[in-house]
Amino acid sequence: MGITRTTPRTSGSAVPGLVLVAAGVAVAMAVSLVQPSVSALTVAVLLGAVVANVMTLPQSMTPGIKLAGRRLLRLGVVLLGLKLVFQDVLKLGYEILALAVVAVVVTFVVTRWLGRVLGVSEGLSLLIATGFSICGASAVAAMNSVREQDEEDVAKALGLVTLFGTIAMFSLPALYSLTSLSPAQYGVWAGGSVHEVAQVVAAAGPVSGALAIAVAVKLTRVVLLAPMLAAVSFAERLKYPATGQRPPLVPLFVLGFLAMAAVRATGLLPEVVLTTATFVDNVLLAAGMFALGTAVRLRSLLRSGPAVLLLGLLSTVLITVLVLTGTVLVS
Template structure:
């Protein structure tokens, strides 16, 4: 049986309360992750940050004085980062896709989550882990995993595994879907819908849309952002389900506060009151906050615990990716 160690993000009772040492380490890790991303755009800064955290936890664990800052990064900063994701969305662009494509987006997210969760149950994975992977593959990759963690407070090992899984398989789709578009002789619009409905991360979708062609890029991005918008109703449903099973007095809020912030950011962007320079800065801040949160979560991961999980999360990630890709292709052929 694997011995479970105390995670660095757990502040011991009566322990230190100064967050700055932990936040300083998170800042350095975030700068490294984002710097490597600038040199290698294909490398997700969120994945790089969580890998750095895992390396630190297993090679040179951080002491208790870093715990308060790591807790701040992995909880409130994570939620702020997810809320800022809403600044990427404009309601009008998504409504302009038409009822057929909007219905496809809803179906892909709903059926994608349901199917992946069902497969995860057959594989014997924990409810938290299969929900993390299902939402990561069906909505928006690592950001969706972070959002689910913000609602259900999953184990750090489950979060790290889910992020690694969705980033790996989303990156594979980046090359496979443009190849599939060419082999199946799909139109640029169909290719854009397929990419936007299937690929896990927004950045991966942008890259794939560019590979398919200029006619596909705009369609792919808007369809993908439509899936990102589904983050709000999905997180609300998850929160409601948790409330139903929680004891009185310990129930989570009806709608998580960071989801309210997410919707407020969508509304601000849709109203056109946020200028492009602010959006550019906010986009970098959002990535930095989520990267800091991923590093903090990574510091709570033990390789021995990951080994104990085995290959089942990656099998689920592969199966969920195939399921989502099939749904996206069928929908693209039918509605585009």
């Protein structure tokens, strides 16, 4: 089965749809500003879903929404590379770095296997495995840019990663008092298992001394987004060696992501540039998340059945227990 578009190309002005997306982004950013522990990306996905479920969007909105959900989103993934500080990641030590890599790979592979066992579609299990093992909604969207799936499957994956990431965000601080972990160990646990970066911040924030290491561990997982996307793209090329449907060996936006990470590693960029780039990146990613959120249909998510919900639960429990066990063993 090749890479297919699930919706026809549309013509017309992108302005109406982009105006709607901009309004959604403004609200999401405002909510995140008032409540920093809440990810603007999560709010944007939820807003898009609310809009799509309480009203029927006119066809004139489609070009702008698709532009935001594809091109703007890919630009956001490129700028995400500027958030990576390789020096902070390397300071963690090879044991913690190895733990992060193992957690991502094992969670991705086992989630794919569990998806087959539970009868979840291959495309949906791929998106869930990517989002839950690496960095939540951004990873789901990036993987969909490499191997485009049905819009309903993308919406389900986004809904699941938001749901279970939020549960983990509140559960880990509550469970911390029941463990004998040090603040540094808790930081490794939170950074290695919670889905979104903002959710990691919210989960680690209540424990003094845990936040910095949690963010560094989380960014280690984000680094792995590029090689995973490249690996999936390479696998697609092997499946379709003689057709014109083959994706590029390494998608252009993945190369852009790596290039931005390399630029950040030079240490030459002034703080004002990094601050501005971070803001622009958040806006672009929020725009993409809002656009993808408009594909979320509550009835469809509810109809997804217990198998899909169980897959999300098992994947979350897997990475949480795996990282906790690894943290205790290597610390």
